[in-house]
Amino acid sequence: MAIGWYLAVSALIFCVGAAGVLVKRNPLVILLCLELMLNAGNLALVGFARMWGNGDGQVFALIVMVVAACEVTVGLGLIVALHRRRLPIDVDEMRELRG
Amino acid sequence: MADVLFFIAGIGAISGAIGVIAARNPFYSVLALVFHLLSLAALFLLLRAQFVAAAQVVVYAGAVMVLYVFVVAYVGDQERPLYAPTSNLGAVGVLFTGALAVEAVGAVILARRRRGIDTEADERRTLSVGDLFRRPPGIGTRAESVGTRPGGREEAAVGAKSADRDLGGW
Structure with missing residues:
Protein backbone atom coordinates (compact mmCIF):
# COMPACT_ATOMS: atom_id res chain seq x y z
CA MET A 1 0.00 0.00 0.00
CA ALA A 2 1.12 3.52 -0.67
CA ILE A 3 1.94 5.65 2.32
CA GLY A 4 -0.89 8.01 1.45
CA TRP A 5 -3.45 5.44 2.59
CA TYR A 6 -1.79 5.17 5.97
CA LEU A 7 -1.72 8.95 6.23
CA ALA A 8 -5.43 9.13 5.41
CA VAL A 9 -6.20 6.58 8.15
CA SER A 10 -4.00 8.56 10.52
CA ALA A 11 -5.80 11.80 9.66
CA LEU A 12 -9.21 10.23 10.24
CA ILE A 13 -8.18 8.80 13.61
CA PHE A 14 -6.78 12.17 14.61
CA CYS A 15 -10.05 13.86 13.68
CA VAL A 16 -12.08 11.35 15.68
CA GLY A 17 -9.84 11.97 18.67
CA ALA A 18 -10.15 15.74 18.28
CA ALA A 19 -13.93 15.40 18.09
CA GLY A 20 -13.92 13.46 21.34
CA VAL A 21 -11.77 16.04 23.10
CA LEU A 22 -14.05 18.84 21.94
CA VAL A 23 -17.41 17.17 22.56
CA LYS A 24 -17.10 14.72 25.46
CA ARG A 25 -17.34 15.93 29.03
CA ASN A 26 -16.01 13.01 31.03
CA PRO A 27 -12.27 13.63 31.65
CA LEU A 28 -11.61 9.88 31.46
CA VAL A 29 -12.94 9.77 27.91
CA ILE A 30 -11.09 12.96 27.05
CA LEU A 31 -7.85 11.26 28.12
CA LEU A 32 -8.76 8.28 25.92
CA CYS A 33 -9.29 10.65 23.01
CA LEU A 34 -5.89 12.23 23.65
CA GLU A 35 -4.49 8.72 23.31
CA LEU A 36 -6.27 8.41 19.97
CA MET A 37 -4.63 11.60 18.70
CA LEU A 38 -1.17 10.52 19.87
CA ASN A 39 -1.66 7.15 18.20
CA ALA A 40 -2.62 8.84 14.95
CA GLY A 41 0.66 10.74 15.15
CA ASN A 42 2.46 7.47 15.80
CA LEU A 43 0.93 5.88 12.70
CA ALA A 44 2.04 8.82 10.55
CA LEU A 45 5.56 8.65 12.02
CA VAL A 46 5.90 4.92 11.36
CA GLY A 47 4.47 5.40 7.87
CA PHE A 48 7.05 8.06 7.06
CA ALA A 49 9.79 5.83 8.49
CA ARG A 50 8.65 3.16 6.05
CA MET A 51 8.60 5.71 3.25
CA TRP A 52 12.21 6.68 3.83
CA GLY A 53 13.25 3.08 4.36
CA ASN A 54 15.01 3.59 7.68
CA GLY A 55 14.07 3.39 11.34
CA ASP A 56 14.35 7.00 12.43
CA GLY A 57 10.62 7.61 12.57
CA GLN A 58 10.10 4.50 14.67
CA VAL A 59 12.37 5.95 17.35
CA PHE A 60 10.18 9.03 17.46
CA ALA A 61 7.11 6.81 17.70
CA LEU A 62 8.59 5.06 20.73
CA ILE A 63 9.30 8.42 22.37
CA VAL A 64 5.70 9.47 21.73
CA MET A 65 4.54 6.24 23.39
CA VAL A 66 6.61 7.02 26.50
CA VAL A 67 5.21 10.55 26.64
CA ALA A 68 1.68 9.19 26.29
CA ALA A 69 2.20 6.72 29.15
CA CYS A 70 3.49 9.50 31.42
CA GLU A 71 0.61 11.78 30.50
CA VAL A 72 -1.91 9.03 31.24
CA THR A 73 -0.37 8.46 34.64
CA VAL A 74 -0.60 12.12 35.60
CA GLY A 75 -4.11 12.54 34.18
CA LEU A 76 -5.51 9.48 35.91
CA GLY A 77 -3.94 10.62 39.16
CA LEU A 78 -5.74 13.93 38.80
CA ILE A 79 -9.05 12.19 38.15
CA VAL A 80 -8.64 9.96 41.20
CA ALA A 81 -7.82 13.05 43.28
CA LEU A 82 -11.02 14.72 42.00
CA HIS A 83 -13.03 11.65 42.89
CA ARG A 84 -11.61 11.48 46.41
CA ARG A 85 -12.55 15.11 47.03
CA ARG A 86 -16.10 14.39 45.85
CA LEU A 87 -15.82 16.84 42.99
CA PRO A 88 -17.95 16.16 39.92
CA ILE A 89 -16.15 14.22 37.19
CA ASP A 90 -17.21 16.62 34.47
CA VAL A 91 -15.08 19.17 32.69
CA ASP A 92 -17.99 21.59 32.39
CA GLU A 93 -18.39 21.67 36.15
CA MET A 94 -14.76 22.46 36.83
CA ARG A 95 -14.82 26.17 36.31
CA GLU A 96 -12.84 27.62 39.18
CA LEU A 97 -9.47 27.24 40.82
CA ARG A 98 -9.10 27.05 44.55
CA GLY A 99 -5.85 27.48 46.36
CA MET B 1 -2.89 -9.96 0.76
CA PRO B 85 -26.12 20.12 25.65
CA THR B 86 -25.34 22.49 28.48
CA SER B 87 -24.29 25.03 25.87
CA ASN B 88 -24.12 25.38 22.13
CA LEU B 89 -20.39 24.71 22.10
CA GLY B 90 -20.84 21.01 21.34
CA ALA B 91 -22.18 21.76 17.88
CA VAL B 92 -19.28 24.14 17.30
CA GLY B 93 -16.91 21.34 18.27
CA VAL B 94 -18.48 18.95 15.78
CA LEU B 95 -18.30 21.66 13.12
CA PHE B 96 -14.62 22.31 13.78
CA THR B 97 -13.89 18.60 13.69
CA GLY B 98 -15.60 18.24 10.32
CA ALA B 99 -13.52 21.09 8.97
CA LEU B 100 -10.39 19.47 10.39
CA ALA B 101 -11.24 16.14 8.75
CA VAL B 102 -11.79 17.80 5.37
CA GLU B 103 -8.54 19.70 5.70
CA ALA B 104 -6.38 16.77 6.85
CA VAL B 105 -7.62 14.24 4.30
CA GLY B 106 -7.59 16.91 1.60
CA ALA B 107 -3.97 17.69 2.42
CA VAL B 108 -3.04 14.04 1.98
CA ILE B 109 -4.88 13.87 -1.34
CA LEU B 110 -3.36 17.13 -2.56
CA ALA B 111 0.12 15.97 -1.64
CA ARG B 112 -0.46 12.80 -3.65
CA ARG B 113 -1.66 14.77 -6.63
CA ARG B 114 1.08 17.38 -6.64
CA ARG B 115 3.73 16.91 -9.24
CA GLY B 116 6.78 17.84 -7.20
CA ILE B 117 9.35 20.60 -6.99
CA ASP B 118 12.45 20.47 -9.17
CA THR B 119 13.07 23.98 -10.40
CA GLU B 120 12.53 27.45 -9.01
CA ALA B 121 9.49 27.88 -11.21
CA ASP B 122 7.96 24.87 -9.49
CA GLU B 123 8.64 26.40 -6.12
CA ARG B 124 6.66 29.47 -7.12
CA ARG B 125 3.80 27.28 -8.29
CA THR B 126 1.51 26.79 -5.32
CA LEU B 127 -0.77 23.95 -4.46
CA SER B 128 -4.26 24.46 -5.82
CA VAL B 129 -7.57 22.68 -5.54
CA GLY B 130 -7.40 21.90 -9.25
CA ASP B 131 -4.60 19.45 -8.47
CA LEU B 132 -7.24 17.20 -6.97
CA PHE B 133 -8.55 16.36 -10.42
CA ARG B 134 -5.27 15.59 -12.13
CA ARG B 135 -3.86 12.14 -12.35
CA PRO B 136 -0.91 11.26 -10.09
CA PRO B 137 2.24 10.81 -12.16
CA GLY B 138 4.06 7.94 -10.46
CA ILE B 139 2.59 4.78 -9.02
CA GLY B 140 4.20 2.60 -6.39
CA THR B 141 7.15 4.78 -5.48
CA ARG B 142 7.86 7.52 -3.01
CA ALA B 143 6.81 9.89 -5.78
CA GLU B 144 3.30 8.60 -5.29
CA SER B 145 3.34 9.63 -1.66
CA VAL B 146 5.06 12.98 -1.78
CA GLY B 147 4.62 13.84 -5.41
CA THR B 148 8.00 14.03 -7.09
CA ARG B 149 8.07 14.87 -10.78
CA PRO B 150 8.70 11.71 -12.81
CA GLY B 151 12.08 11.79 -14.47
CA GLY B 152 13.44 14.41 -12.09
CA ARG B 153 16.68 13.88 -10.24
CA GLU B 154 14.87 13.07 -7.02
CA GLU B 155 12.77 10.49 -8.79
CA ALA B 156 15.80 8.77 -10.32
CA ALA B 157 17.52 8.50 -6.95
CA VAL B 158 14.41 7.24 -5.24
CA GLY B 159 13.70 4.80 -8.03
CA ALA B 160 17.16 3.31 -7.67
CA LYS B 161 16.74 3.06 -3.94
CA SER B 162 13.29 1.55 -4.07
CA ALA B 163 14.41 -1.10 -6.50
CA ASP B 164 16.73 -2.79 -4.04
CA ARG B 165 14.88 -1.95 -0.85
CA ASP B 166 11.34 -2.75 -1.94
CA LEU B 167 9.92 0.52 -0.67
CA GLY B 168 6.73 0.31 -2.64
CA GLY B 169 5.01 -2.42 -0.68
CA TRP B 170 4.91 -6.16 -0.36
Whole structure:
Protein backbone atom coordinates (compact mmCIF):
# COMPACT_ATOMS: atom_id res chain seq x y z
CA MET A 1 0.00 0.00 0.00
CA ALA A 2 1.12 3.52 -0.67
CA ILE A 3 1.94 5.65 2.32
CA GLY A 4 -0.89 8.01 1.45
CA TRP A 5 -3.45 5.44 2.59
CA TYR A 6 -1.79 5.17 5.97
CA LEU A 7 -1.72 8.95 6.23
CA ALA A 8 -5.43 9.13 5.41
CA VAL A 9 -6.20 6.58 8.15
CA SER A 10 -4.00 8.56 10.52
CA ALA A 11 -5.80 11.80 9.66
CA LEU A 12 -9.21 10.23 10.24
CA ILE A 13 -8.18 8.80 13.61
CA PHE A 14 -6.78 12.17 14.61
CA CYS A 15 -10.05 13.86 13.68
CA VAL A 16 -12.08 11.35 15.68
CA GLY A 17 -9.84 11.97 18.67
CA ALA A 18 -10.15 15.74 18.28
CA ALA A 19 -13.93 15.40 18.09
CA GLY A 20 -13.92 13.46 21.34
CA VAL A 21 -11.77 16.04 23.10
CA LEU A 22 -14.05 18.84 21.94
CA VAL A 23 -17.41 17.17 22.56
CA LYS A 24 -17.10 14.72 25.46
CA ARG A 25 -17.34 15.93 29.03
CA ASN A 26 -16.01 13.01 31.03
CA PRO A 27 -12.27 13.63 31.65
CA LEU A 28 -11.61 9.88 31.46
CA VAL A 29 -12.94 9.77 27.91
CA ILE A 30 -11.09 12.96 27.05
CA LEU A 31 -7.85 11.26 28.12
CA LEU A 32 -8.76 8.28 25.92
CA CYS A 33 -9.29 10.65 23.01
CA LEU A 34 -5.89 12.23 23.65
CA GLU A 35 -4.49 8.72 23.31
CA LEU A 36 -6.27 8.41 19.97
CA MET A 37 -4.63 11.60 18.70
CA LEU A 38 -1.17 10.52 19.87
CA ASN A 39 -1.66 7.15 18.20
CA ALA A 40 -2.62 8.84 14.95
CA GLY A 41 0.66 10.74 15.15
CA ASN A 42 2.46 7.47 15.80
CA LEU A 43 0.93 5.88 12.70
CA ALA A 44 2.04 8.82 10.55
CA LEU A 45 5.56 8.65 12.02
CA VAL A 46 5.90 4.92 11.36
CA GLY A 47 4.47 5.40 7.87
CA PHE A 48 7.05 8.06 7.06
CA ALA A 49 9.79 5.83 8.49
CA ARG A 50 8.65 3.16 6.05
CA MET A 51 8.60 5.71 3.25
CA TRP A 52 12.21 6.68 3.83
CA GLY A 53 13.25 3.08 4.36
CA ASN A 54 15.01 3.59 7.68
CA GLY A 55 14.07 3.39 11.34
CA ASP A 56 14.35 7.00 12.43
CA GLY A 57 10.62 7.61 12.57
CA GLN A 58 10.10 4.50 14.67
CA VAL A 59 12.37 5.95 17.35
CA PHE A 60 10.18 9.03 17.46
CA ALA A 61 7.11 6.81 17.70
CA LEU A 62 8.59 5.06 20.73
CA ILE A 63 9.30 8.42 22.37
CA VAL A 64 5.70 9.47 21.73
CA MET A 65 4.54 6.24 23.39
CA VAL A 66 6.61 7.02 26.50
CA VAL A 67 5.21 10.55 26.64
CA ALA A 68 1.68 9.19 26.29
CA ALA A 69 2.20 6.72 29.15
CA CYS A 70 3.49 9.50 31.42
CA GLU A 71 0.61 11.78 30.50
CA VAL A 72 -1.91 9.03 31.24
CA THR A 73 -0.37 8.46 34.64
CA VAL A 74 -0.60 12.12 35.60
CA GLY A 75 -4.11 12.54 34.18
CA LEU A 76 -5.51 9.48 35.91
CA GLY A 77 -3.94 10.62 39.16
CA LEU A 78 -5.74 13.93 38.80
CA ILE A 79 -9.05 12.19 38.15
CA VAL A 80 -8.64 9.96 41.20
CA ALA A 81 -7.82 13.05 43.28
CA LEU A 82 -11.02 14.72 42.00
CA HIS A 83 -13.03 11.65 42.89
CA ARG A 84 -11.61 11.48 46.41
CA ARG A 85 -12.55 15.11 47.03
CA ARG A 86 -16.10 14.39 45.85
CA LEU A 87 -15.82 16.84 42.99
CA PRO A 88 -17.95 16.16 39.92
CA ILE A 89 -16.15 14.22 37.19
CA ASP A 90 -17.21 16.62 34.47
CA VAL A 91 -15.08 19.17 32.69
CA ASP A 92 -17.99 21.59 32.39
CA GLU A 93 -18.39 21.67 36.15
CA MET A 94 -14.76 22.46 36.83
CA ARG A 95 -14.82 26.17 36.31
CA GLU A 96 -12.84 27.62 39.18
CA LEU A 97 -9.47 27.24 40.82
CA ARG A 98 -9.10 27.05 44.55
CA GLY A 99 -5.85 27.48 46.36
CA MET B 1 -2.89 -9.96 0.76
CA ALA B 2 -1.21 -6.95 2.31
CA ASP B 3 -3.90 -4.70 0.84
CA VAL B 4 -6.67 -6.81 2.35
CA LEU B 5 -4.93 -6.82 5.71
CA PHE B 6 -4.46 -3.06 5.48
CA PHE B 7 -8.13 -2.44 4.88
CA ILE B 8 -9.20 -4.83 7.64
CA ALA B 9 -6.82 -3.24 10.14
CA GLY B 10 -7.55 0.30 8.99
CA ILE B 11 -11.30 -0.12 9.23
CA GLY B 12 -10.81 -1.78 12.61
CA ALA B 13 -8.70 1.13 13.83
CA ILE B 14 -11.16 3.78 12.66
CA SER B 15 -14.20 1.92 13.99
CA GLY B 16 -12.44 1.41 17.30
CA ALA B 17 -11.74 5.13 17.46
CA ILE B 18 -15.37 5.92 16.72
CA GLY B 19 -16.40 3.40 19.38
CA VAL B 20 -14.31 5.30 21.93
CA ILE B 21 -16.34 8.47 21.48
CA ALA B 22 -19.67 6.75 20.81
CA ALA B 23 -19.84 4.54 23.90
CA ARG B 24 -21.85 5.94 26.80
CA ASN B 25 -20.13 3.89 29.45
CA PRO B 26 -16.43 4.81 29.87
CA PHE B 27 -15.65 1.14 30.43
CA TYR B 28 -16.77 0.32 26.89
CA SER B 29 -14.72 3.26 25.66
CA VAL B 30 -11.64 1.66 27.18
CA LEU B 31 -12.46 -1.69 25.55
CA ALA B 32 -12.94 0.04 22.19
CA LEU B 33 -9.57 1.72 22.63
CA VAL B 34 -7.95 -1.67 23.28
CA PHE B 35 -9.43 -2.93 19.99
CA HIS B 36 -8.19 0.22 18.28
CA LEU B 37 -4.68 -0.30 19.66
CA LEU B 38 -4.55 -3.90 18.48
CA SER B 39 -5.67 -2.88 14.99
CA LEU B 40 -3.01 -0.17 15.01
CA ALA B 41 -0.40 -2.77 15.98
CA ALA B 42 -1.44 -4.76 12.90
CA LEU B 43 -0.94 -1.61 10.80
CA PHE B 44 2.52 -1.19 12.33
CA LEU B 45 3.33 -4.78 11.37
CA LEU B 46 2.24 -4.03 7.79
CA LEU B 47 4.67 -1.10 7.86
CA ARG B 48 7.39 -3.52 9.02
CA ALA B 49 7.80 -1.84 12.39
CA GLN B 50 7.84 -5.02 14.43
CA PHE B 51 9.31 -3.54 17.58
CA VAL B 52 6.89 -0.64 17.65
CA ALA B 53 4.01 -3.07 17.18
CA ALA B 54 5.23 -5.25 20.03
CA ALA B 55 5.69 -2.23 22.27
CA GLN B 56 2.22 -1.04 21.30
CA VAL B 57 0.67 -4.32 22.42
CA VAL B 58 2.76 -4.76 25.55
CA VAL B 59 2.94 -1.18 26.80
CA TYR B 60 -0.35 0.27 25.62
CA ALA B 61 -2.79 -2.60 25.49
CA GLY B 62 -1.08 -4.42 28.32
CA ALA B 63 -0.08 -1.81 30.88
CA VAL B 64 -1.72 1.54 30.19
CA MET B 65 -5.13 0.07 29.48
CA VAL B 66 -5.04 -1.96 32.69
CA LEU B 67 -4.43 1.31 34.53
CA TYR B 68 -7.41 2.80 32.73
CA VAL B 69 -9.64 -0.12 33.60
CA PHE B 70 -8.72 0.15 37.27
CA VAL B 71 -9.39 3.88 37.40
CA VAL B 72 -12.71 3.53 35.56
CA ALA B 73 -13.74 0.81 37.98
CA TYR B 74 -12.69 3.00 40.92
CA VAL B 75 -14.26 6.26 39.81
CA GLY B 76 -17.28 4.54 38.39
CA ASP B 77 -19.74 5.24 35.67
CA GLN B 78 -21.34 8.65 35.98
CA GLU B 79 -24.48 7.64 34.03
CA ARG B 80 -24.53 10.61 31.73
CA PRO B 81 -26.26 10.80 28.38
CA LEU B 82 -24.19 10.72 25.22
CA TYR B 83 -24.97 14.30 24.32
CA ALA B 84 -26.73 16.58 26.77
CA PRO B 85 -26.12 20.12 25.65
CA THR B 86 -25.34 22.49 28.48
CA SER B 87 -24.29 25.03 25.87
CA ASN B 88 -24.12 25.38 22.13
CA LEU B 89 -20.39 24.71 22.10
CA GLY B 90 -20.84 21.01 21.34
CA ALA B 91 -22.18 21.76 17.88
CA VAL B 92 -19.28 24.14 17.30
CA GLY B 93 -16.91 21.34 18.27
CA VAL B 94 -18.48 18.95 15.78
CA LEU B 95 -18.30 21.66 13.12
CA PHE B 96 -14.62 22.31 13.78
CA THR B 97 -13.89 18.60 13.69
CA GLY B 98 -15.60 18.24 10.32
CA ALA B 99 -13.52 21.09 8.97
CA LEU B 100 -10.39 19.47 10.39
CA ALA B 101 -11.24 16.14 8.75
CA VAL B 102 -11.79 17.80 5.37
CA GLU B 103 -8.54 19.70 5.70
CA ALA B 104 -6.38 16.77 6.85
CA VAL B 105 -7.62 14.24 4.30
CA GLY B 106 -7.59 16.91 1.60
CA ALA B 107 -3.97 17.69 2.42
CA VAL B 108 -3.04 14.04 1.98
CA ILE B 109 -4.88 13.87 -1.34
CA LEU B 110 -3.36 17.13 -2.56
CA ALA B 111 0.12 15.97 -1.64
CA ARG B 112 -0.46 12.80 -3.65
CA ARG B 113 -1.66 14.77 -6.63
CA ARG B 114 1.08 17.38 -6.64
CA ARG B 115 3.73 16.91 -9.24
CA GLY B 116 6.78 17.84 -7.20
CA ILE B 117 9.35 20.60 -6.99
CA ASP B 118 12.45 20.47 -9.17
CA THR B 119 13.07 23.98 -10.40
CA GLU B 120 12.53 27.45 -9.01
CA ALA B 121 9.49 27.88 -11.21
CA ASP B 122 7.96 24.87 -9.49
CA GLU B 123 8.64 26.40 -6.12
CA ARG B 124 6.66 29.47 -7.12
CA ARG B 125 3.80 27.28 -8.29
CA THR B 126 1.51 26.79 -5.32
CA LEU B 127 -0.77 23.95 -4.46
CA SER B 128 -4.26 24.46 -5.82
CA VAL B 129 -7.57 22.68 -5.54
CA GLY B 130 -7.40 21.90 -9.25
CA ASP B 131 -4.60 19.45 -8.47
CA LEU B 132 -7.24 17.20 -6.97
CA PHE B 133 -8.55 16.36 -10.42
CA ARG B 134 -5.27 15.59 -12.13
CA ARG B 135 -3.86 12.14 -12.35
CA PRO B 136 -0.91 11.26 -10.09
CA PRO B 137 2.24 10.81 -12.16
CA GLY B 138 4.06 7.94 -10.46
CA ILE B 139 2.59 4.78 -9.02
CA GLY B 140 4.20 2.60 -6.39
CA THR B 141 7.15 4.78 -5.48
CA ARG B 142 7.86 7.52 -3.01
CA ALA B 143 6.81 9.89 -5.78
CA GLU B 144 3.30 8.60 -5.29
CA SER B 145 3.34 9.63 -1.66
CA VAL B 146 5.06 12.98 -1.78
CA GLY B 147 4.62 13.84 -5.41
CA THR B 148 8.00 14.03 -7.09
CA ARG B 149 8.07 14.87 -10.78
CA PRO B 150 8.70 11.71 -12.81
CA GLY B 151 12.08 11.79 -14.47
CA GLY B 152 13.44 14.41 -12.09
CA ARG B 153 16.68 13.88 -10.24
CA GLU B 154 14.87 13.07 -7.02
CA GLU B 155 12.77 10.49 -8.79
CA ALA B 156 15.80 8.77 -10.32
CA ALA B 157 17.52 8.50 -6.95
CA VAL B 158 14.41 7.24 -5.24
CA GLY B 159 13.70 4.80 -8.03
CA ALA B 160 17.16 3.31 -7.67
CA LYS B 161 16.74 3.06 -3.94
CA SER B 162 13.29 1.55 -4.07
CA ALA B 163 14.41 -1.10 -6.50
CA ASP B 164 16.73 -2.79 -4.04
CA ARG B 165 14.88 -1.95 -0.85
CA ASP B 166 11.34 -2.75 -1.94
CA LEU B 167 9.92 0.52 -0.67
CA GLY B 168 6.73 0.31 -2.64
CA GLY B 169 5.01 -2.42 -0.68
CA TRP B 170 4.91 -6.16 -0.36
